[in-house]
Amino acid sequence: xxxxxxxxxxxxxxxxxxxxxxxxxxxxxxxxxxxxxxxxxxxxxxxxxxxxxxxxxxxxxxxxxxxxxxxxxxxxxxxxxxxxxxxxxxxxxxxxxxxxxxxxxxxxxxxxxxx
Amino acid sequence: xxxxxxxxxxxxxxxxxxxxxxxxxxxxxxxxxxxxxxxxxxxxxxxxxxxxxxxxxxxxxxxxxxxxxxxxxxxxxxxxxxxxxxxxxxxxxxxxxxxxxxxxxxxxxxx
Numbered sequence: 001x002x003x004x005x006x007x008x009x010x011x012x013x014x015x016x017x018x019x020x021x022x023x024x025x026x027x028x029x030x031x032x033x034x035x036x037x038x039x040x041x042x043x044x045x046x047x048x049x050x051x052x053x054x055x056x057x058x059x060x061x062x063x064x065x066x067x068x069x070x071x072x073x074x075x076x077x078x079x080x081x082x083x084x085x086x087x088x089x090x091x092x093x094x095x096x097x098x099x100x101x102x103x104x105x106x107x108x109x110x111x112x113x114x115x
Numbered sequence: 116x117x118x119x120x121x122x123x124x125x126x127x128x129x130x131x132x133x134x135x136x137x138x139x140x141x142x143x144x145x146x147x148x149x150x151x152x153x154x155x156x157x158x159x160x161x162x163x164x165x166x167x168x169x170x171x172x173x174x175x176x177x178x179x180x181x182x183x184x185x186x187x188x189x190x191x192x193x194x195x196x197x198x199x200x201x202x203x204x205x206x207x208x209x210x211x212x213x214x215x216x217x218x219x220x221x222x223x224x225x226x
Contacts, residue, residue: 035216040218040219041218042117042202042216042217042218042219043157043202043204043216044216045213045214045215048213058213059215090156090157102162103147103159103162103170104147104159104214105159106156106157106158107156108155108156109154109155109156111154
């Protein structure tokens with residue numbers, strides 16, 4: 001079955017440590033996205049990538065980094081520079097987004113808690 | 116700028132109807148609707164495009180007023196499975212297709 005996987009589902013880290021969240025898709029989608037979700041604030045775009053080896057900052061990129069070395073994979077690193085990293089992180093993919101006419105498919109999410 | 120959804124929350128009895136609204140201050144190319152169950156991934160419901168085209172599930176209906184930059188999602192004869200948080204995502208004209216989500220509307224359907 002095609003879909004998006006994120007791992008782990010729950011992640012605990014100490015303050016000051018970098019942590020990498022995994023996102024893999026087998027939908028053959030070119031575009032991938034990372035969102036952060038906090039209670040009552042909806043989904044906010046962190047980074048997005050329309051093609052391998054290319055990515056752009058979203059609205060809240062500070063303190064995060066990404067890579068896109070393979071079409072299937074778009075890992076997100078939460079660095080120690082992110083002041084409030086505790087949140088629910090969602091990865092999504094779609095057919096290239098410039099047309100904005102195609103839905104995004106979401107992974108199950110990773111809940112990160114920084115202690 | 117984030118679109119504004121209303122109401123923020125609504126409680127229904129099974130079989131009742133509800134309308135969720137989404138309003139943007141910018142001219143829009145399209146509006147997307149998603150539903151999220153607690154702790155799960157958002158699931159696509161519908162896309163409404165400038166010019167009147169729609170893509171989505173047959174059992175969901177929605178409208179898009181391009182002039183007012185507003186969209187409404189219509190939930191009729193609600194079922195328990197309709198419970199969840201509904202998000203609209205707007206795609207402003209001339210911003211490269213980036214999807215900007217509203218803060219969500221929490222819908223609870225009671226027996």
